[in-house]
Amino acid sequence: MQKSYGKVKAVDGIDLRIKPGEIVAFLGPNGAGKTSTIDMLLGLSKPEAGSITVYGKSPRQAIAHGQVSAVMQTGGLLKDLTVRETVELTASLFAESRPVDECLERAGIKDIGDRMVFKCSGGQQQRLRFAMALVSDPGLLILDEPTTGMDVEGRRDFWNAIHTDARRGRTVIFATHYLDEADAYADRIILVRKGKIVADGTSAEIKALAAGRTVRASVSNLDQTVLAALPGVDGVELRAGIVTAHAKDSDAVARYLLNNTDAKDLEITSHNLEDAFLALTADESDADSVKTN
Structure with a gap:
């Protein structure tokens, strides 16, 4: 209709x-x-x-x-x-x-x-x-x-x-x-x-339609550029010693952090309904902000 x-x-x-x-x-x-x-x-x-x-x-x-x-x-x-x-x-x-x-x-x-x-x-x-x-x-x-x-x-x-x-x-x-x-x-x-x-x-x-997961960890020696360049990483944010990475392959992000940095208190979470809502209903002009927030 x-x-x-x-x-x-x-x-x-x-x-x-x-x-x-x-x-x-x-x-x-x-x-x-x-x-x-x-x-x-x-x-x-x-x-x-x-x-x-x-x-x-x-x-x-x-x-x-x-x-x-x-x-x-x-x-x-x-x-x-x-x-x-x-x-x-x-x-x-x-x-x-x-x-x-x-x-x-x-x-x-x-x-x-x-x-x-x-x-x-x-x-x-x-x-x-x-x-x-x-x-x-x-x-x-x-x-x-x-x-x-x-x-x-x-x-x-x-x-x-x-x-x-x-x-x-x-x-x-x-x-x-x-x-x-x-x-x-x-x-x-x-x-x-x-x-x-x-x-x-x-x-x-x-x-599940909002592909990927979020990885968070406390870290002091992160090369943010290298992490952002990993395959499947949609966005990386580093604030007050806490890194937040959105990625389709969360295991690869976790392995990098644990093997190449002093990361601790690492946690991996799936997308919630709000994440899916934003990803699926956002205007194309807002897509980048949705991915990296």
Whole structure:
């Protein structure tokens, strides 16, 4: 599918299928096309080319039948209602809905049902949006940056509630800038750049796409030029007696350091999800800085 805004091509041929029961992280830098894709999944906009079907229906039809719900970053709450009244109002919009108390309990906010919405913290309001999304018992739950503005404890509690519910078979697609959330909770990670998918796989598979490892050691007699010239070395940094080398052949770097320098406290680490994210989504003009940082 494709979507443009003027001369800017926000979505440029994204083609994917999501299986029932998957937890999928949809990641990319700002302007990569994440929100535009989610808007089309929710029927808020239409693709200029291609098509979208959700459970064999158009997005709007699937939402009307209660098969799709969303938890967005902001909005959607009436401040002068209580938490319970808000979920009851949402439930009244559907011909069939889950019990309000069940939704509040799954979202972890049953104990604050009588609290006014404006008195709820940011994390509690996001849980309330989650409870509202559960009312129609959707097969697909879409989360767009759901923990933006939450503190660490709020993020953890929110994801525990989401993950507990997802284990019951619900499909979840979420966009986030917090890569640790994708690493911890996603069965599958999709990376997008400039409106195109650049990687699709498990967290381990995505990390493996960022070839190489990082070697660090304390050293006082290093010839940085010689180390940088070793085959497969992408970048070398020497700061305060600590050398950091990124290389496809970390064993060769380690052997050189141990045999030709006074290196000690040597450690070799694999790339993490952030390394892979930067390597796979960076603009070509940023490639050198990504390699050597």
